[in-house]
Amino acid sequence: MASDNSSLLDRKKRAALSPVERQLIVKNLFVEHDRFKEAITAVGRFHMPVNGGAPDFSVLTVLYGESRTGKSYVLERYANRFPPSKSAKGFIRRVVYVDMPTECNLRAVAEQIADALNIPYTRRMNTRGLIGLILCELRDAAVEFLLLDEFQEAFDANRKKTLKDVRSLLRKILNLRSLNVCVAGLVETYDLLAADKQLKGRGLLPHHPLPAYHWDNAADQKLFRLLCDYIDDLLPFRTKSNLGSVALAQRLYWVSDGVIGLLKEFIFAAACLAINAGADRIEMHFFAEAWDIRKPRGQAFNPFADDLRNAPDKSPPPPSEPLPTRKKPSDEIFSKK
Template structure:
């Protein structure tokens, strides 16, 4: 009953607030749980124990599979707290800088530590100050996001400098490091024997959802259902039904970030039309806006059996072939 009343209340909000709900919708899905659990394991290998030190680990995966979101969610579990000498920063999340050499990497790290810096300060001095800052603020877990950007094979010098920085940080024997990035991040780290020697390079790979097994299909359908529950409409849209979820998987490649963006666009169209839920027409319009040039097939309009790539088929009724005007909720 609370879920229904919350949904009805959200549906009656002004359009701008409903748009914000769609944009900021947060779903607790199994990939998020997997990422957070990996970070917890890299941070504190024994539940109820103490934080580990001197090891580097990695979380990798395709773009928009939830890696950065998991890192942010985990960091929020360990907010800054006052200490005897200053603020304690148990988990420090740093976004790496993709251009400009080592200096922007150091500056981003210094900024995350709240350190004052000057352009006249050379890299060696800034590095030493960072090492002291990590000790001073009692950082237990240092997370570098988008790590592949600073270890691009086209910039060998930067890769060497960044790996040297990681080794210096690990030599403090006060904290662990987690590098988050695209799948090549693992190879970047694995090719450095000195880094691999710092803990064996534990890693977790966050994969997109597939449609190849019953378990994966049910997980993706549950994900769609959770999005449906959180959308600000009077009625649910049936996004978790087998036929609709398969189409959503097709347009999103099973990637949660792409799914969220797609449903945001469809939801905005439904709000503009004053509808009580998202319809197939809205989904079709949202896909028409993003489909590649010269692409004709639209999974929310055309016969599903005519899709251009092979995926696991679901039995569809003849009525489900005429989708452009139908409500998703009644599919």
């Protein structure tokens, strides 16, 4: 953790930067927290199950979790480890990342994959022909691992035709016997895939959950506090804001539900107010002000101004399955990039 003199100097240097530079530091914060490390390791195993071995093929895998838990970060950063390379026959694309468009149909899915593979096509080309080009390019570009993010947009039980079409496309890709496919989506996405016997039969559907933190779980609470403290070390202010203290971390948990994407967004909002005020740190009243313009309509409670014992009951639904067993937390689980 950042506690030595050099880290203190770095903090003061960040605090002396221009407002736009400080804003971008907070906006672009990235922390390799424990959930991220476990998830990217799992994705690596989906790709290459044996250290120093060969890429696996014909297996469908799933990374799933609530919205904003960091699934996209995991897939994007894993794909970045394998940039395209030039060969005598063209580009080699070992790992390809594809982001599904909102409420997409088969055509939109095919176009997104074609774009990621840099396949030229026209609107006049029919979908069947486009899929044929995709299958050829997956082989020609020696793709080993296809990452399909936000897969709930394509795999939706309420749109039966698209569901059927996308199932067929997945089977065609896996039938190439040259690559694995990993899809990322919500918990319901995993449930839909697990209910499809043909798709589950492609490797028994290896999967990894990316859960939010839970304050009532002692290990999770400590991990969440470590995460808050680590973010605090990276902020562009002269002094720390005590984000990892029990009092403040519990309030940050309340507004974010333990979801890292929501946590970062809220810290960003409060940090902007502190930068505008020329403050040395994010003081409690900045968090209170940030929540006042974000709290649900009709809600008077503000966790940064009121007693948490008076907090309204959110009553979140229980997880659909037990959370994976967590290792003992330690300060070493976080590393800067």
